[in-house]
Amino acid sequence: MQKIFNFSPGPALLPYEVLKKAQNELINWNNLNVSVMEISHRTNHFMNLIKDIKKDLRELINIPLQYEILFCQGGARTQFSAIPMNLLDYTETADYANIGHWSNEAIKEAKKYCNPHIINPLKKKNGLYYIEKMKYWNFNHNSKYIHYCPNETIEGIAINEEPKFKNKTIIADLSSVILAKEIDIKNYGMIYASAQKNIGPAGLTILIIKKNLILNNNKKRKELPSVLDYEIISKHNSMFNTPATFSLYLSGLVLKWLKKKGGIKYISKINKKKAKLLYSTIDKSKFYINKIKNSNRSITNIVFHFKNPEKENLFLKKSQENGLYYLKGHKKIGGIRASIYNAMPIEGIKKLINFMNDFEKKYI
């Protein structure tokens, strides 16, 4: 039985079984008498690990062969510049939807490389935020791709609709929702995610990208650094520079853990259940509020505020004392944020809900 539950937005909790396994093999991996961090990435052992991670990702996300999996560094933020530098020549532009903090950060970076066409689908009606359906988005027909963030980690707002377009290249930053719910990868030109929320430790960024966006690409800019060049990364099997070996190793264990659990189909049901339990506690209460329309609520980052904001600090103090850690909302919007990625068991949600109900009774 876990003593504490960690609701950190990222770097976030990892499955206990995975940490235990890593602890056991830390100083002796694969009977090599050394740790995975102390061997060359060119050894057969490490090459097999990479092969296995790719195979497991293909199986879990159902990735067809016309997509390449790339392992990069520098976080999702690095991709905010790598994407336009790889995919747009000096005259081209792209559509960027803005629904919150991380979409906006991507836009700020894209402005260094192009004149992005901004789509603003975030709306408010009767006090509730919602996101307009994609069929109403005002696309620029000359844009080479559409970039958006389906799950805004800070605001807890999400685009739960799958992008279904013919002849449009969709690029999505899935940092806080990858592996949490099923997607149809064939709807996307590229998805990418930092590892440190739902995959493994920080230091690794995973890209799943259509091969035709990488190969024979005459769009990329001449000043594109080689370490960010998708074609070079791909040709070197994601080892043009030394990969984040420990992060890859641990992420590999998380993928095996997820497969054993029943894959994304299974975990997404649990994730939806966890989110539903929490949102219904908020909706039923006279004390807590969430201002996002049901269909646009995140299943991984549940954000709420207090009708009386003075209670916030006390809630944080008492929740911590009760073994419910890192619930503080992002400084930009305050309130409470419960990040409930795959490794958060339902017991953690039940404990949080009991705490919320007791706190409400006591302090309303």
Ligand code: PMP
């Ligand atoms: N996109 C999203 C949706 C995120 O949540 C984050 C990190 N919180 C980032 C991008 C940036 O990731 P990194 O710090 O790894 O660059």
